[in-house]
Amino acid sequence: MADDVSSKIKRRSFLKAGAGAAIVGALVATVAPLRNLKAGSLDGFFQQHYKRLSVADLQAIIARLEGEIGRDYGAAVSIKDPKPKPGVRFAYALNLSRCNGSRRCVTACVQENNQSRDPAIQYIKVLEMPSGTFDLEKSDQHYDHEQVPMDGKFYLPVQCQQCEDPPCTKVCPVEATWKEPDGITVIDYDWCIGCRYCMAACPYEARRFNFSKPEIPTEDINPNMGYLSNRIRPAGVVEKCHFCLHRTREGKNPACLEVCPTGARVFGDLNDPESEIRYIVQNKRTYILKEEAGTIPAFFYYFDV
Amino acid sequence: MNGTYYLAFLRKVTVVASLAAIVAGCSESYPPKEGLYQRQVDGEVFDITPVRGALKPLRYKRGSFDYACTECHNDFASPRRQNPLQGEHADIDARFDHGMNTYCVNCHHQTDRNVYVDHDGSPIPSTEPARLCAKCHGPTYREWELGIHGRQNGSWERNSPNRTKLLCIQCHDPHQPAFPMMVPDPPTIVTRFDVGGAEESPHSPANESAKPRGETEHGR
Numbered sequence: 001m002a003d004d005v006s007s008k009i010k011r012r013s014f015l016k017a018g019a020g021a022a023i024v025g026a027l028v029a030t031v032a033p034l035r036n037l038k039a040g041s042l043d044g045f046f047q048q049h050y051k052r053l054s055v056a057d058l059q060a061i062i063a064r065l066e067g068e069i070g071r072d073y074g075a076a077v078s079i080k081d082p083k084p085k086p087g088v089r090f091a092y093a094l095n096l097s098r099c100n101g102s103r104r105c106v107t108a109c110v111q112e113n114n115q116s117r118d119p120a121i122q123y124i125k126v127l128e129m130p131s132g133t134f135d136l137e138k139s140d141q142h143y144d145h146e147q148v149p150m151d152g153k154f155y156l157p158v159q160c161q162q163c164e165d166p167p168c169t170k171v172c173p174v175e176a177t178w179k180e181p182d183g184i185t186v187i188d189y190d191w192c193i194g195c196r197y198c199m200a201a202c203p204y205e206a207r208r209f210n211f212s213k214p215e216i217p218t219e220d221i222n223p224n225m226g227y228l229s230n231r232i233r234p235a236g237v238v239e240k241c242h243f244c245l246h247r248t249r250e251g252k253n254p255a256c257l258e259v260c261p262t263g264a265r266v267f268g269d270l271n272d273p274e275s276e277i278r279y280i281v282q283n284k285r286t287y288i289l290k291e292e293a294g295t296i297p298a299f300f301y302y303f304d305v
Numbered sequence: 306m307n308g309t310y311y312l313a314f315l316r317k318v319t320v321v322a323s324l325a326a327i328v329a330g331c332s333e334s335y336p337p338k339e340g341l342y343q344r345q346v347d348g349e350v351f352d353i354t355p356v357r358g359a360l361k362p363l364r365y366k367r368g369s370f371d372y373a374c375t376e377c378h379n380d381f382a383s384p385r386r387q388n389p390l391q392g393e394h395a396d397i398d399a400r401f402d403h404g405m406n407t408y409c410v411n412c413h414h415q416t417d418r419n420v421y422v423d424h425d426g427s428p429i430p431s432t433e434p435a436r437l438c439a440k441c442h443g444p445t446y447r448e449w450e451l452g453i454h455g456r457q458n459g460s461w462e463r464n465s466p467n468r469t470k471l472l473c474i475q476c477h478d479p480h481q482p483a484f485p486m487m488v489p490d491p492p493t494i495v496t497r498f499d500v501g502g503a504e505e506s507p508h509s510p511a512n513e514s515a516k517p518r519g520e521t522e523h524g525r
Contacts, residue, residue: 142493
């Protein structure tokens with residue numbers, strides 16, 4: 001019988017080996033996502049937080065990202081990282097008497113900011129509200145009329161309000177989102193872990209989550225990208241309106257303003273006493289959404305007719 | 306060979322092989338930038354054409370014909386009031402809706418039809434329609450001058466040379482100045498839940514609209 005035992009696998013060694021194999025299998029399964037990483041993504045995996053990057057680091061990362069987008073989407077793009085202008089404080093005003101709910105801002109935002117077309121991500125929600133109330137629960141963002149504006153309705157576009165005291169940045173467990181000196185709340189897309197706490201914290205539902213890799217036709221990709229703004233986001237991260245910072249920090253207007261057919265939108269520097277936005281805040285009866293939340297938005301709405 | 310050693314050996318091989326596979330998977334390189342699609346972006350990637358297009362001079366156009374107003378109005382007498390409009394301008398009469406402002410010569414010059422007219426009868430060139438509209442719409446004109454009414458393209462910086470202002474008649478039809486109804490861009494309906502089998506999805510637009518909004522929009 002002793003011969004039989006030595007020639008066969010013992011029960012103990014079999015179990016040990018099985019347990020060992022299970023542990024190895026679990027380890028391999030744990031790091032399996034690493035195997036899906038492509039070119040240079042090992043660099044991306046070990047990439048530091050945006051605020052800890054040196055200029056040279058950032059340049060290397062940008063070169064890598066441009067290459068990755070070229071490989072994945074087949075488009076030649078250039079990524080910049082414009083810094084906030086000193087002394088500038090961005091704010092937005094929207095004239096609800098003028099807005100006619102045409103959703104041109106939504107479309108332009110998608111085109112400018114390389115948002116996923118399928119599944120569709122849009123930063124701006126145009127809420128159709130019954131006249132005479134400001135109850136957001138009575139709003140309809142899925143309206144699909146032949147013609148707008150409808151009688152007895154007004155239209156309330158909602159996007160990131162760029163709060164003075166943003167709740168979203170406080171709940172981020174990894175500090176992947178923060179407020180810049182010019183008032184824009186930004187996200188480090190490579191540092192975000194996709195926990196979506198910020199989405200839960202935002203009273204304005206301004207944040208969007210990339211459930212899958214963004215799908216954008218190559219010919220629709222906007223090649224002028226910003227590192228903290230409209231570069232194509234990876235799957236599994238949160239994104240939101242950033243006042244088109246790659247445009248506005250270079251003096252241009254946000255895309256939603258540029259296309260507004262009714263001229264309902266005014267954008268500018270709140271610190272400049274001669275600016276249009278300042279005139280509106282001082283002379284129009286502006287108000288902010290969900291004032292009771294204490295977030296102090298930099299997005300002012302008003303009626304003037 | 307002893308089975309235990311064999312399995313231990315196998316285990317080591319598995320670990321080494323999977324690590325090697327991981328490293329191999331990561332070390333693939335991306336192609337250089339040549340040969341990629343280069344999108345031509347001269348202005349913007351979105352359309353900033355105003356509702357009524359570029360500012361056009363005051364001319365009479367029908368099909369391929371394009372006349373200066375004076376080509377007819379120098380020959381024919383221009384009646385001070387002709388109501389209803391007949392002949393060549395009958396189409397204006399059909400859509401005309403400018404409140405109590407129903408006299409052609411409130412805006413058009415009595416003798417020189419290529420220009421507009423000011424209160425004192427002096428001409429306003431057709432390149433400056435805002436001066437004409439300001440005759441009646443003072444508050445709106447002041448807000449337009451301030452940059453509050455209408456769209457300013459180009460830049461938010463006050464002193465930027467790129468800044469452009471739309472003129473009144475690039476958005477408003479002077480014969481029918483109320484802002485026109487527009488076809489809205491389509492709403493977002495493609496969500497994670499809608500991909501494939503949109504009809505059956507609880508978040509498809511048909512099912513969404515059947516429910517009260519507050520319940521489907523997470524309290525909004």
